[in-house]
Amino acid sequence: xxxxxxxRLILRSFRKRDVDAMAQLFANPDFMRFxxxxxxxxxxxxxxxxxxxxxxxxxxxxQFAVIPRGKDTIIGYCxxxxxxxxxxxxxxxxxxxxxxxxxxxxxxxxxxxVRDHG
Numbered sequence: 001x002x003x004x005x006x007x008r009l010i011l012r013s014f015r016k017r018d019v020d021a022m023a024q025l026f027a028n029p030d031f032m033r034f035x036x037x038x039x040x041x042x043x044x045x046x047x048x049x050x051x052x053x054x055x056x057x058x059x060x061x062x063q064f065a066v067i068p069r070g071k072d073t074i075i076g077y078c079x080x081x082x083x084x085x086x087x088x089x090x091x092x093x094x095x096x097x098x099x100x101x102x103x104x105x106x107x108x109x110x111x112x113x114v115r116d117h118g
């Protein structure tokens with residue numbers, strides 16, 4: 001999967017070493033506000049990253065790690081989710097962002113870039 005760039009962000013593929021950073025985010029109730037709840041076990045984060053990496057390997061539209069330009073800290077993710085139960089044609093853009101970075105237009109910037117890439 002290619003790396004995408006905006007004026008303020010780098011959007012790149014997930015890597016195995018991202019588990020610790022993502023586990024902290026997934027444990028944050030505000031980060032997970034509009035989902036089924038926080039991840040309480042590391043294996044949930046590992047499963048998420050492994051799933052996304054398997055989609056990348058299969059050439060299926062996937063999620064990007066969102067990183068502020070000039071930093072090496074993941075602040076969220078943005079990208080494509082597909083719903084295999086409905087068929088690969090059923091794809092949507094999904095995202096989550098560290099609450100410390102809300103209200104800056106960052107995830108909108110990321111989502112537009114992902115949309116344009118798609």
